[in-house]
């Protein structure tokens with residue numbers, strides 16, 4: 001039997017997402033929060049392990065909806081927002097348009113599902129190239145447009161008038177992926193939902209301390225939610241995640257204070273990195289900083305030797321590495337190490 005011949009062509013050329021664990025002392029590679037919510041785990045003790053989870057995750061959706069000031073029929077739960085990207089592409093199909101560099105899952109999922117991809121380079125300021133995007137909208141009529149703002153891995157928010165132009169020109173759905181919104185200085189696109197039926201917003205709990213739970217949310221017009229919900233697997237969010245998230249979210253103050261520390265540490269990291277010769281950090285509205293060095297491989301490996309793991313993204317952004325904002329102690333360790341290896 002020839003497996004290579006059996007598998008779909010689009011899948012055979014893919015490579016599995018490289019999420020291998022590299023041992024380290026200071027982990028600053030995956031845009032996780034350095035602060036967890038361990039006490040919320042006590043909620044797991046009440047779960048009936050023999051029963052399926054609530055397929056609608058009603059309590060959790062209710063709490064999230066209330067926090068965002070939206071109605072429950074405008075929200076859909078995902079096993080991380082990754083899964084919601086999958087569902088969107090499964091439900092609507094392509095062409096799927098997204099800028100590059102950006103979050104890799106938009107392209108990977110579209111390819112896995114055999115949909116046409118349209119990748120359009122960001123401009124020199126890492127902002128959206130509206131001329132190119134608008135002409136691609138005219139020519140290819142993408143069903144889905146994914147815009148991560150703040151964008152991963154560049155860290156900036158796209159200018160909102162450019163996002164608006166795209167929403168207005170598109171006959172398809174525009175998803176603003178706000179995974180990093182809690183760290184941004186601007187408000188995000190939630191308030192504009194009422195004006196644009198084709199605007200969909202994606203949020204996640206992964207970057208604010210609950211990555212282990214895998215919980216993401218789609219916020220959209222009820223009609224869009226209904227269609228996407230048809231391809232959702234019935235029990236996609238498990239009972240443990242539902243219970244622990246509910247418990248953790250009771251304490252919103254704690255989330256907010258963690259975000260505040262991370263934002264202030266981001267400022268310190270940026271200022272200190274700017275002073276290091278051979279290092280050029282880019283301004284960030286997220287919980288990570290993109291930076292340019294002369295020899296990214298050398299710097300990446302030298303940091304790893306000192307036990308500090310960051311992300312080498314030189315293939316996506318020329319000469320660049322990405323560091324997640326950690327605790328003050330972790331950031332200080334990173335800065336100290338970077339000073340000795342960057343020259």
Ligand SMILES: *Cc1c(COP(=O)(O)O)cnc(C)c1O
Pocket residue numbers: 031079080081082083103148151152177179203204205206211214215216
């Ligand atoms: C990390 C990230 C996600 C992934 O979110 P999950 O909810 O953990 O699946 C989504 N979008 C962007 C832009 C990200 O960087």
